Amino acid sequence: MSTLKLFEKEEEELKFFEENEDSDNSSNNSLELLEEIAEILVTGTDWTTATLLDQLVRENIQLNPRFQRRDAWNIVRKSRFIESIILGFPIPHIVLASNQKERGKFVVLDGKQRLLTILQFYGRSETKNNNFSLRGLEFRQDLNGLSYKDLENNSDYASIIAPLDNQTIRTTLIRNWHTESFLYKIFLRLNVESTPLSPQELRQALHPGDFVNFLDDQSVNSQSLRRIFKSKEPDFRMRDNELLMRYMGFHYFLPEYRGTLKAFLDMTCKRLNKEWENKADDIREAANQFECAVESTIDIFGEKNFSRMWLSNSRTYRSQFNRAILDTMVFYFSDPIIRKGAITKKKAIDNAFKEICSSTSNGFRESVEGNTKNIGETYTRLSVWGKALREVLGIDFNVPELLENRIFFNGLH
Template identity: 50%
Template structure:
């Protein structure tokens, strides 16, 4: 591997090791029985696919593993090497879970196992990017294979048995067909990812809701120094939390009155809407992103990068707190007033995170309508008083046919 590639991989590993940023947990409101009635109609079956079969499916693009995901590779080279070693040794491999695409029989999106699949694709030289065709490293048992590439093993007659073992090992593969809606896949996705590494639902959303906006927001997050600074990174976030923050910001800024209390569904609909109307919305979305960048600069200047959207003494980035901060700081007049009076903003923030009402709104049922309204309204009203400005804040509204919703027609 070239020295420059090694340095890039080392830097990515350092980012992952040094960046202990964790998002505060967030659970959507429970689904109504009518919304889960069709769940029993979904068909789930499992079979043992050989590694050779899995690679063939990947090469034929039947399992979606597009270059956009490959740019967010989360595993370091040593982790990939140990995984390949396990395959060659015939160790059991954790299952992968696939969902068949609607209207595309035999084509799948990945709910669980992306990093394992990507490692297989890269090792055999069928991927893109600097890790394609990587050399084996980090081996603990088959140290005789250290530094070897797939191409070298393939050309060495003495390694034929190792290649046979590699291709013939099996991976338990669970396939979901006839899934009723995206809520079902989100439920499955989150149930699968209950371990120490919390995956972002945005990873699933990128596959479920493709389109011009979805591509745009991924590219924007990858190129954004602002979002990387916000998350304390120097590389794109492998969990796509950078993309999720941008989609979340745009959703609240543009579609808040349509929010029903289910964040994952809200963000899905935001992507669907902007994909459908991208020709009309592209310019205004770019302006919104420019306001986001300016707001992040201002908030970091006021709070400091390590303290932004965190409670005192915590390193945990709280998305619910960030909702309120970015919602108002993205307005130019409010932002200027905040940067002109940073001490007043800091004092207001300290009082807010000590207030039981605000604390509950950013820690408990943060996806629900009441607490979503409460944190936006609380911070907005307090900010008006501290800055001496007059602007609109979101308010609760009881709509006859829809129940309680958040009413908001713009800050001005």
């Protein structure tokens, strides 16, 4: 593979069974959003590279330091972006939304990698790519191997520094928005034709707090998540963070789930941020149990097959990773008693899972491959797998119950 390719990947990217967070698509919700659209203020400004850098350094444009560890672009792509600025090529615009909680500050809806690249090239980011040297340039090959400091400290490159600092980059500012649902819609529209990003990125920007910070640190350092993604680096789409967030939500608030995953995860963020001081130790322990649960799931099913659907017609596991199946596995295997019993009966557990996947009457397959976020499907997969585990292990523990389209659950023991 050529070193000049924009994306250099050492390993094949993990394929997810497609499942997007849902929002309320009712006509009433659409009318409310239309009313909000009529009130928002959208303005365009031609900020220069130097102005954007200043706004980033002063943290008026909020590029969370934790996000900066999730670097999606390699050095060649970063270098060619800087080259485009120097040459005056058209640059995709940046989209910012005002932070309703802090006047004069903005949340980034589109353009994070471009902003991070500027911050790194100017040597103002505390990341491994900070102060990187240009590489793989197509038009200004004479600049290959040079960093911003090299350019700045050599008078021969004065003609480079001025256009770089003063190049205008179109920036769109969205003000006077009222609901997160509106920003979420804009976020999805902006990313529909680009590399899809996890809504977790927007969620963390809108709901900062101690729990959110812990979750991101934990997902970065999690060895089990690194095994899932087969990567030594954090996932730049924050899908690793999202998997841990889903576990926390169902672990603490399953009875409060109402079938809308986005709202449920938003609520989880807000509640655990607020309760962090009193629940920090318990949340840390829950995260430790998540690690053990993932490791046990891998041990039982194998690294290639865990959290994938069993296809009885071909007697193989589906290649795509399934979030809903992982949710179901870690929900039970996060319990030490269940986990210990399952490890001693790995073959029987594997067979039990194949059996519920193959059944045409229990609804399990539909609950992990259809509209997986409905209350009925969420209950079905947790209930069917929980009852299968109880039968195989011979251990008495609680399984969620469904009454009037609400899930009731008071803990496993």
